[in-house]
Amino acid sequence: MNSRSDDALWTRSVDVAFVDDGARVVLLSLETPQASRPLLLSGSAAAIWRSLDNEPRSSETIAALAQAGFAPTHTNTSQDVEVFLEALHIRRLIRHQAISSSVNDETEIDVI
Amino acid sequence: MPETTELRVSEAVPLAHALVARLADLADVRVLFVKGPTAVALGARPSRPSSDVDALCEPGGMERLGAALESCGWRRRLPESAGKALKHASIYLFDHSVHYIHDEWPCDLDVHYNFPGFLAPDSVVFEALWARRTAIEIAHTRVVCADLLGQTAVVGLHALRDPRRTESQADIAFLAGNLRGGDDTYRGGLTELAVETGCSDTLLPLFEEVGERPVAGPWADPEKLRRWTVQTREAGIPTTAWLIELRLTPWWRRPGLVWRGLALPREELLSGHIGVKPTWQNVFRLHLQRWLRGARNLPRGVRAAHRTRRRGS
Numbered sequence: 001m002n003s004r005s006d007d008a009l010w011t012r013s014v015d016v017a018f019v020d021d022g023a024r025v026v027l028l029s030l031e032t033p034q035a036s037r038p039l040l041l042s043g044s045a046a047a048i049w050r051s052l053d054n055e056p057r058s059s060e061t062i063a064a065l066a067q068a069g070f071a072p073t074h075t076n077t078s079q080d081v082e083v084f085l086e087a088l089h090i091r092r093l094i095r096h097q098a099i100s101s102s103v104n105d106e107t108e109i110d111v112i
Numbered sequence: 113m114p115e116t117t118e119l120r121v122s123e124a125v126p127l128a129h130a131l132v133a134r135l136a137d138l139a140d141v142r143v144l145f146v147k148g149p150t151a152v153a154l155g156a157r158p159s160r161p162s163s164d165v166d167a168l169c170e171p172g173g174m175e176r177l178g179a180a181l182e183s184c185g186w187r188r189r190l191p192e193s194a195g196k197a198l199k200h201a202s203i204y205l206f207d208h209s210v211h212y213i214h215d216e217w218p219c220d221l222d223v224h225y226n227f228p229g230f231l232a233p234d235s236v237v238f239e240a241l242w243a244r245r246t247a248i249e250i251a252h253t254r255v256v257c258a259d260l261l262g263q264t265a266v267v268g269l270h271a272l273r274d275p276r277r278t279e280s281q282a283d284i285a286f287l288a289g290n291l292r293g294g295d296d297t298y299r300g301g302l303t304e305l306a307v308e309t310g311c312s313d314t315l316l317p318l319f320e321e322v323g324e325r326p327v328a329g330p331w332a333d334p335e336k337l338r339r340w341t342v343q344t345r346e347a348g349i350p351t352t353a354w355l356i357e358l359r360l361t362p363w364w365r366r367p368g369l370v371w372r373g374l375a376l377p378r379e380e381l382l383s384g385h386i387g388v389k390p391t392w393q394n395v396f397r398l399h400l401q402r403w404l405r406g407a408r409n410l411p412r413g414v415r416a417a418h419r420t421r422r423r424g425s
Contacts, residue, residue: 017250017251
């Protein structure tokens with residue numbers, strides 16, 4: 001998991017509905033609605049969601065943005081963030097994009 | 113990461129819009145969202161919280177959409193008129209939608225197969241509203257909804273179903289303000305839509321507020337208009353419905369009907385109250401509230417029942 005995150009970019013899935021009142025975020029995957037339940041995020045989890053975007057971002061960037069957007073005293077290790085991103089990925093709420101190993105340019109990516 | 117069991121209404125309503133839109137899309141059913149947040153977003157209703165989702169389903173699509181909703185754990189809520197108890201009064205009841213509820217969602221889905229007040233056939237109304245549909249973003253998802261004129265007609269008709277309610281009066285005042293402040297295209301467009309969908313007469317109080325008088329359209333129907341008038345003047349559903357039924361029922365069946373009306377089956381009573389635990393105390397409390405509400409609405413119900421016609425008269 002960690003090795004993949006080292007060269008991975010993450011984006012929000014297209015088929016996700018969500019509401020964010022500033023304190024908490026509730027997500028609902030619409031990809032397979034029969035298997036989906038609303039998912040509540042608050043605190044640093046909500047900050048990580050807000051740090052995701054429709055543009056691909058690395059877990060390091062996401063962790064840094066979440067850190068800046070959440071309580072300064074709170075520390076997410078990059079491993080925490082990666083575990084959380086994997087959990088979102090399993091629920092089809094975010095997409096994982098691996099950077100082609102031979103290319104450093106983030107615009108050239110292999111979509112999984 | 114908790115999969116939430118504490119969804120708030122303010123969260124559930126937008127998410128449920130997105131869910132219904134997605135399910136309708138997967139089931140290849142056309143739906144138009146009306147009222148609620150879509151009407152607010154388009155400026156056809158004052159901003160206030162919504163507690164349910166209103167979607168108008170294309171004729172012939174209810175079965176597929178219902179199956180899709182049920183596959184996600186939603187189930188039909190039994191309306192008081194669900195049984196055969198109100199078979200005579202059903203023509204006055206504006207049965208127009210199927211309510212879906214879900215144990216983990218604190219909002220209803222109100223899936224309409226028609227909308228009361230539009231006197232044109234359901235397919236004519238749906239196609240007229242669909243032809244001028246628009247889309248807005250709710251819960252970061254695109255949902256298709258009736259446009260400003262369609263929402264104006266729907267919100268206006270909904271308010272005029274029960275014009276005594278404070279919210280109805282606020283909605284009518286809001287729409288009238290829009291029409292007064294709007295240009296000729298807006299007012300003319302609403303007039304044309306009213307003619308096209310058969311709501312020129314039923315929306316008349318709104319038109320009168322702004323000095324408009326739309327021409328009668330091809331769907332003018334005196335009998336449907338009479339039923340609309342009965343209901344809107346004494347909109348005490350469900351008390352009104354039970355009293356209308358009582359008036360139209362043969363005398364020898366009336367005692368049974370009265371008993372049925374007073375002692376509503378437990379599951380029917382609870383189905384209208386999401387989240388209430390089925391304890392005997394709660395059931396008794398709900399019965400008591402219902403009887404008190406019925407007593408309050410009795411005079412209006414009696415007046416409405418007197419305006420109905422006996423079969424054959």
